Amino acid sequence: QVQLAESGGGLVQAGGSLRLPCVASGRTFSSLVIGWFRQAPGKEREFVAGVTWSGGSTFYADSVKGRFTISRDSAKNTVYLQMNSLKPEDTAVYYCAAKWGSIVTATTRYDYWGQGTQVTVSS
Secondary structure (H helix, E strand, O other): OEEEEEOOOEEEEOOOOEEEEEEEEEOOOOOEEEEEEEEOOOOOOEEEEEEEOOOOOEEEOOOOOOOEEEEEEHHHOEEEEEEOOOOHHHOEEEEEEEEEOOOOOOHHHOOEEOOOEEEEEEO
8 A cells, every 4th residue: 555645835926936745644655656636627538747756757748848847856755846837727736646657648547546635726
């Protein structure tokens, strides 16, 4: 079992930045993948970014590439999503999720989910 807890959401103006931490606990993490997802009102949950716990490989959705950065701090069991140049369309509830193996974008492939944190970007 893996437990995940996100935080760091809030209200920010367009062009601003936020950093979302996701703290992981439970089973060992050698082959763990952490993904960040988001869900806006009336829309499906979508992949944002992912990172492998062991090697630090990353993958991003095209919509956030160049603006968002995912990273992990193994000593703190934490994965961060640094969000810069935020846009109103980034407004959503952001979730971190975990799976074993490789980074994939499908929500159904992730086994563990956090509770989510709200990010609101005002224009």
